[in-house]
Amino acid sequence: MDFIFILIAFVCGLSIKLTGLPPLIGFLLAGFVLNYLGYESNSTLDTLASLGITLMLFTIGLKLNIRDLLKREVLLGSSLHLAIWVVLITCCFYFLMILGVGYFASMTLQTCAIIAFALSFSSTVCIVKILDESGEVKTRHGKVTIGILVMQDIFAVLFLVVAMGKVPSVWSLALLLLFFAKPIWSIVLEKAGHGELLPLTGFFIAIGGYQLFELVGIKGDLGALIIGMLIAGHSKSSELSKALMSFKDLFLIGFFLSIGFTALPDLNIMLTALALCFLLPIKFGLFFSIFTRLRLRARTSYLSSLVLGNYSEFGLIVVALLVNMNLLDKNWLVILAIAVSISFLFTSLMYKNSHNQYTKVKSGLKRFEHPNRLKEDVYSHPLNARVLIIGMGRVGKGAYGALNNVLYNEVWGMDADPIRIAKLRKSGMQVMVGDGEDADFWENFDLSHTEIVMLAVPSVEDISNITQQLRSANYSGTVASIARYEDEIELLQKAGADKVFNFFTEAGTGFAEESLQMLAMSQK
Structure with a gap:
């Protein structure tokens, strides 16, 4: 060519x-x-x-x-x-x-x-x-x-x-x-x-x-x-x-x-x-x-x-x-x-x-909309979700594992892929199917007991959209997210994220540890 x-x-x-x-x-x-x-x-x-x-x-x-x-x-x-x-x-x-x-x-x-x-x-x-x-x-x-x-x-x-x-x-x-x-x-x-x-x-x-x-x-x-x-x-x-x-x-x-x-x-x-x-x-x-x-x-x-x-x-x-x-x-x-x-x-x-x-x-x-929903469109909601992790890929699972060792059943994971969720449930994890960019989903979600939402999804546009949906749903807790590149950090902060972690320098465990520190500070 x-x-x-x-x-x-x-x-x-x-x-x-x-x-x-x-x-x-x-x-x-x-x-x-x-x-x-x-x-x-x-x-x-x-x-x-x-x-x-x-x-x-x-x-x-x-x-x-x-x-x-x-x-x-x-x-x-x-x-x-x-x-x-x-x-x-x-x-x-x-x-x-x-x-x-x-x-x-x-x-x-x-x-x-x-x-x-x-x-x-x-x-x-x-x-x-x-x-x-x-x-x-x-x-x-x-x-x-x-x-x-x-x-x-x-x-x-x-x-x-x-x-x-x-x-x-x-x-x-x-x-x-x-x-x-x-x-x-x-x-x-x-x-x-x-x-x-x-x-x-x-x-x-x-x-x-x-x-x-x-x-x-x-x-x-x-x-x-x-x-x-x-x-x-x-x-x-x-x-x-x-x-x-x-x-x-x-x-x-x-x-x-x-x-x-x-x-x-x-x-x-x-x-x-x-x-x-x-x-x-x-x-x-x-x-x-x-x-x-x-x-x-x-x-x-x-x-x-x-x-x-x-x-x-x-x-x-x-x-x-x-x-x-x-x-x-x-x-x-x-x-x-x-x-x-x-x-x-x-x-x-x-x-x-x-x-x-x-x-x-x-x-x-x-x-x-039809008054009767299809089975795939009926979402369950977690109880006592003190921390909610959205995106259960490699980073999300790492964060879940670290947090679960401290908070136990107060940690929940969420992902839009039902196959991934089914596998994680078999391994004993508290997870549910949900699309973080779905405005209808958040309107029917009780966020009053959730102190931190951790966004572990790869797309900066998706993170921005999810953050906006959370704020539109009157969520007043902490939003933590990951960024793959340095120039994305400022964009995510402008979109409403309280804390942004660099994907390549802070893996899932580090993401979770700093989130725990923010959780402790929020209780003071």
Whole structure:
């Protein structure tokens, strides 16, 4: 890849970062800048883009539970949205076709329906990256969202089978044997150790899964995701995901750059792409209506719908197929590329302050909630929680262990990941499932006996949001948090944290010991 690619990507990414927006928007912009300067995509960039997507889906699979995909809100939610959206948007496009509006005039009823189908999908790459960076993959809304994305991937495979006649090989049935190969993966991961061989093992498994599914005529990206899910329960799955994180983020830059190389737009193309983007609020509203009718809470429905409110790169594949079959004008490929890029920008901007947005509008949104809650949405509350630790990862568990030796049953831990909580309960720890950024959760939580809340979550944005939710719930006790970098300390203090500990210089035990000192001082 030419150095100019790296230079433009760095300049655009840094410039956008300085404005407070996600760098991926800058990488999208860099692709169009390079295209404008006369550069073309090459095999190296395409390979990086493909590797980035494969690694991303594999690492997400490492965090998923197959049972989450079989839930009613995922199966019915994805199916109902697809059916209603396709009918509704097809009618809109057909009406524009009859009126002879712009590029719609050359369409047929068939192409109207296929493009509506393509626009029903949400971007796996964009959404998973946003959820991963905000640490919300394992939250309730994160799991619902990823479940919907996986179902959409399955619909995509079925479409390609019908449209391209790409029927999976009879050998695809042999993929079921992968469920019985889990002991082999366990041995391989254990023998890989903790050094440089571990990320190489991740590359081997992810790319191997991709190639294996491709060999039998099934979408390779889906294979990487499924292979990740099969080894998700292994004790080293979290370590493997972290080992691949930097590679994944670097390679994904290639994907975002490649979108800009599709083509350069003119005024008519831009106007058509913008018109498609005006449909995004409909997509959001449809998801929200379906989720609330399926008894999801207003907050879960709002956050899931908001992050799903974009278009997918899969739409480019569908349109390219129609163009090759001479069923659609080639300019539609450019239109979809622009619409997809704008939708990424829309999601990144809107989701950045999504939790604060919900707090402002929750009274109106909660009117749409179903009166009966799902089992997963009924949270228990601790008794005598003198100290509450939010985030039961490595630091949180270390702090819990040190504090429990002194305060015993007056220490509670909380995490948004129910699987992690279930494991900790089996080990005898007092823990509960809860999302610290959930305003509804804190409104129904009795904080009158809690003297210290310790925030042991990795994201500075999450810590800031949780601190704001605590103060909004009139919590007057001490808030202690961790920071990974020095420049985050001041930000967290401004957000309302009373004490901030450096993650790299003060481990969980030190975090707990200083918190005990503050607890003793509060009693004087």
